[in-house]
Amino acid sequence: MKQRKQEKEHGWYRLDNAAKLFPSISNTENSNVFRMVCELTESVDRNTLQTAAEKTLAVFPSFRVRLRRGLFWNFLEYNPNPFKIHRDIHPPCSYFKGISQRGYLFEVSYYKNKINLDLFHVLADGTGAMQFLRMLVYHYLQIAHERELTESTIPDNCLATPSSRSEDAFHKYYQKSKKDAPFEKKAYRITGSKLMPGEIKIITGHMPVKQVLQLAKSHQATLTTYLTAVVIYSIYENMPARKRKRPVKVNIPVNLRNHFPSVTSRNFFACIETGYTFDQQQPTFEQVLEQVNQQVKGQLSSDKLSQRINFTVATEKNPIVRCLPLALKDIGLKIAYKQGEIAYSTALSNMGKVSMPEYLQPYIKNFNLIMSPSPFQPVKFGVCSYGDTLNFTYSAAMEPVDIPRHIFRYLSKQGVEVTITTNEVKRDETV
The missing domain is CATH 3.30.559.30 (Nonribosomal peptide synthetase, condensation domain)
Structure with a gap:
């Protein structure tokens, strides 16, 4: 009963306009999961990354959700379960079990000096995911180098209220007039020997x-x-x-x-x-x-x-x-x-x-999008x-x-x- 009350207090989210498509068409062969990678100049510490992930999730309420199926539309509800990071053991962009089993819709993993964010497109686009990853790296480095870092400047464009982070901007800027239907003709399809489902x-x-x-x-x-x-x-x-x-x-x-x-x-x-x-x-x-x-x-x-x-x-x-x-x-x-x-x-x-932030750059080697x-x-x-x-x-x-x-x-x-x-x-x- 206490858990139910907590979920009700935190509420739920309607899927934004772009997100409504993905639950219907996603599977192991078509994951709609993209990966963002931050490569550090040092090996990643598991415990530090776990703490950083918890701190980051606290300021991204629209990420602390799970996917539920309704009568008319899918929706997102508050996920009360603890979030766990893990060692990178799956191919990038894999369709992970949290998507279909009411778990988190993103995964944070690590391998050597890399921090990976695999995210189901229902949750966010590339810009939203990069906001999360940059904050995650910021918290990780602040914890890992607490003694030598004297600054605490947050990455650009990552300061926002929880409500503004969670807004459905499609509906905010929708107007009834001036519609454009983007239907196009069939294009050339690239063909070749397929890899096994989930391989990339x-x-x-x-x-x-x-x-x-x-x-x-x-x-x-x-x-x-x-x-x-x-x-x-x-x-x-x-x-x-x-x-x-x-x-x-x-x-x-x-x-x-x-x-x-x-x-x-x-x-x-x-x-x-x-x-x-x-x-x-x-x-x-x-x-x-x-x-x-x-x-x-x-x-x-x-x-x-x-x-x-x-x-x-x-x-x-x-x-x-x-x-x-x-x-x-x-x-x-x-x-x-x-x-x-x-x-x-x-x-x-x-x-x-x-x-x-400039003071964090000596600890970061690169970012990548897959x-x-x-x-x-x-x-x-x-x-x-x-x-x-x-x-x-x-x-x-x-x-x-x-x-x-x-x-x-x-x-x-x-x-x-x-x-x-x-x-x-x-x-x-x-x-």
């Missing part, structure tokens, strides 16, 4: 961020559009000629906090798309980049992004949809998800620059930078490595110094 191949290119930024600037492009064009061109180089009639399309998540004031730690993103239809042509890389630039610029206005918000929230608010039992909603969501997935060849998520592949998009890309290093990570649920090899060789030919790391130890991949 990871290849990361580490490079000086200044070199890549200068290269993008020389083409009047942003870092995201430049790398997206490199991905599209690399996929094209590996396409069978008979399949070149289908466009190569990339799904790019956009952090809506950069366009609408919000500090929520939950999901608040929209997806834009860009691509190129090659047919039998053999365009130059510059032609592909020019089209990517134009397409992305045309979708990044606040008005266009607002229309995307309005469309997705209006669908959720439709009286007929709201009255359908969850079992029927699950069927509809799976159909809608498949239609959305086949419209893209891959996805590229750029977290941008990860910052930490995306989870899906059945229809078996190859995905995660990008982030820390300090002087840009990390460009390829994750795949299939065996061939031709696409990342072409990407990193192309960048190397442009004068970028690329160092490769991979989770495969049987072979030595070189650029």
Whole structure:
């Protein structure tokens, strides 16, 4: 009875607009779990990390929840159980048992000098997850180096009230007018020998961020559009000629906090798309980049992004949809998800620059983002930078490595110094 009373006092959360999809379509083959990694300059101490995790969870109330199934929608309720960190024993981005067994929707693990955060997309997007990880690292280092650290400055953009962290920003910025339906044609699908369910191949290119930024600037492009064009061109180089009639399309998540004031730690993103239809042509890389630039610029206005918000929230608010039992909603969501997935060849998520207080930087080596592949998009890309290093990570649920090899060789030919790391130890991949 005491536990029930405690749960009632802490309340529950409706799933935000983006989160409503994931419980219906996620499983071991399509986890919708992404991983963020902080690499320290020292080995991680288990007990210190456990204490740091508890301190961090105390200021992120929307993370202390478990997933429950209702009559009309899934929802999140307060989780009274203790949170436990563990040694890293599972492949990155694995569908962990807490998702389906009313446990926590994220995991914190460690291996040697790495702190890992695996997070189910129901809980947060990349920005919200990075807020949590940065606070976790902050608390860890404050505890581990209590004697020598005299400062206690919290990482940028991590100061917020519990209510503002937990707000549903989709509903906050929803307007009934101006809707944009983002339905697209079927895109080229990357194929290859599948790995076992839950397995993931990871290849990361580490490079000086200044070199890549200068290269993008020389083409009047942003870092995201430049790398997206490199991905599209690399996929094209590996396409069978008979399949070149289908466009190569990339799904790019956009952090809506950069366009609408919000500090929520939950999901608040929209997806834009860009691509190129090659047919039998053999365009130059510059032609592909020019089209990517134009397409992305045309979708990044606040008005266009607002229309995307309005469309997705209006669908959720439709009286007929709201009255359908969850079992029927699950069927509809799976159909809608498949239609959305086949419209893209891959996805590229750029977290941008990860910052930490200057006094903590000597203890931190790097940050990284690993995306989870899906059945229809078996190859995905995660990008982030820390300090002087840009990390460009390829994750795949299939065996061939031709696409990342072409990407990193192309960048190397442009004068970028690329160092490769991979989770495969049987072979030595070189650029």
